[in-house]
Structure formats: structure tokens, C-alpha cells
Amino acid sequence: MTGADAPPAAAARSRRRGADLISAVYAAVLTEVAETGVTGLTMEGIARRAAAGKTTLYRRWSSPTELLIDAMLDAHPVERPTPGATDLRGDLIEALGQLVAWIVSPAGTAATRILAERHSHPALAEALYSRVFDVRGGTFTSTVLRHYADRGQLDPALLTPIVVDIGEALTLKRFLDDGAPPDEQTLAAIVDQAILPAVGYPPPAST
């Protein structure tokens, strides 16, 4: 179909159903919060950006922040460790790669805004942790680490809140220091030099 044959906006809108409409609304709320911040977020603004009706949105979500939390959950990566648990190192690097991809995505930008405005909107920041991060398994690398612990390949007692946060903390720090996403080699160094020693795979002696 060429541009000239495209149906008018109203017709296009009326044809969008289910998953398509929801994708458009989720994309709209993430872009909107990046531009206006949490304080400026309105159903009107989201509806306009998604070319959807405000009534349609209210039918499904009671508030713009409810919609935002659903969009954040939908956009959040799920870790998929190798089923046989045969590549702890590779699975950890992969999980940190998912973190980097998420940070630079609209959802990562939205998360930064939500946390920057947490003092004005504490309930939303709390929901980001309890209804998005926790539901998706906690910090990045947590799902992988538990997968290997469940299969007896590392001591589950070592998976403390600090240890399951090492990969995420160092990846975010590197991002902050360099002003750019860390490359694959840096992610591998984080796994080899920080995460693996903390879960019982000590660094090799150099002598």
C-alpha cells in the first residue's frame, strides 16, 4: 500500500485491536514519560501520542502510572539460562548484555526518570521494584545465578542481595563513568573478576 492509498487516521485507529493497540500505547507512555517526566504524565498526552481514544485507555487502566507500570513490565527482559546449566559464565555475560540493551531502550530511559523523581512519586518507584523488577526475577543475573544454584552448581547461601547485585552495579557504574554502554569485553571482565569469585569460583593465582 502506498502513502496515497493509506486510510485516514480514524479508520486506521478503528482497525487496531488487541496486541497492536497495546503495543502502540506502551510505546507512547515510555516516550511520553521520557519527555514530560512522571509529573507531566497524563492520559490525554499518552492517548494523543498513541493516536488512541482516552476512553479506550481508561477502560483498561485507572491512571497513567498504572499504564506506565504495565508498559515497563512488558518491556522488561527475561533471562533464559541454558537449560542444562552448562555455561554459567556465558549465561552471566548474556544477562548483562540484556541489561545493557534495556538501559539504552525507552524502558531504561523511563526507569531513570522514575527513579530521578522518586521523592515526588514514591509509590511509583516502589511499584517499579515490586511489580516490575521483582516479578522479572530481581536484578539482572539473579535468574541465571538461581538456575545454577538450583542445579547444585553453586552454593545457594552465597546468593545474597549484595552478590546478585554485583553485575548490575558494575555495569551501571561503567555506564555512568564512561557515558556510554560497556562493551562485551567489559561485561566478560565483570563476570570473570567480580561475579564468579563471589559465587565460589576464586580468581586464579598469578604466581
Place this chain on the structure above:
Amino acid sequence: MTGADAPPAAAARSRRRGADLISAVYAAVLTEVAETGVTGLTMEGIARRAAAGKTTLYRRWSSPTELLIDAMLDAHPVERPTPGATDLRGDLIEALGQLVAWIVSPAGTAATRILAERHSHPALAEALYSRVFDVRGGTFTSTVLRHYADRGQLDPALLTPIVVDIGEALTLKRFLDDGAPPDEQTLAAIVDQAILPAVGYPPPAST
């Protein structure tokens, strides 16, 4: 001296010399950058806040950002590990305590602003690393870890850029997640569960 006996501002100003004046100017630039951001920083604004003459400032600093870098260096903590290197764990916890105190100080707030505006002012962000952080020994815990490596208590080959960043990364992450500075117990957990294993002191087996 009571308020009624206080000398007029001009007289008080003229009496301030050397270290006193510099302290006032350093405090002024840190408060000023927190309020106006890097983009809004001017010699006029700093001089007004310090109740000092603009000419006085220009005699010593060529620009507001040069002044800011000197103030950041002056405010940066110096790690002082036990001379005999007899308490690695305690010295690491102490270094993370210095980091927490710095984060919540005016210098920590100023650093956050400088990094938030790094895309508009890249040379200043670069100077913050090369002329402040690096001069003070790099990341927090770096000085302590090198002190123990120099005395043969840990393998210097293990002190990679990632490893000397573990404490700082986890402390900042905890701050971000909780919206409040981590307590002493959390700092001890970071040392025990993440830093010590990475420098060759493996976690104890739970079985």
C-alpha cells in the same frame, strides 16, 4: 561578639585572608553548582555567594570551572589504611564509609550535577576524573587495596579496573535503589561478600 556589635560586611570581608577566604569560595562554588547547574555557573554568582570580590577570584582562577575543580579536589577524601596493613576488612569498610560521607556532602551533589551535564560540558567531566578522582587515588577502596598489595597481602594482578570499582559500584547502587545512604552493616556486607572474594579471599563454604 553579639550581632549588634558585628562589623559591617565590607570590613568582615576585608579581614578574610588566605585559607578562610578560599574555604568560603570553595563552599560557595559547590552550593552554586548544585543550584544553577554547570551551565548556570558564573564568577559573579560565586563571588556574590562567597561575599568576595570578583577580581579576587579572577586573580586566582581563570574560570568558574577551574575554581570548581579546585574545590572538588579540596573536598575529596583521602584514604588512610592502617600503616602495618593489619586490617584489610576494617580499612575497606572505612573507605566505603568515606565514600558515603562524600556522596551526601555538597561535593557529592556537585559531582552528580557535573556527570548529569557531561554531554554539554565534557571537558569538565573529564577533569573531574583526571584532576580529582585520579589524583586522590582513583575509586574509593583503591588506595587501601594497593596498600595491601604493596605489602604482599594480596596479589597485585587482581587489582583490575573492575575489581577496584566493586565497592564504589555497589555502594552507589544501594544508594540509588534505596534512595538513602547504605548503613555500616551493608558496607560490611559489600566488603565481605563482593570485594574480599575478588581479591583472593573466597567466601566460606556453607556446608
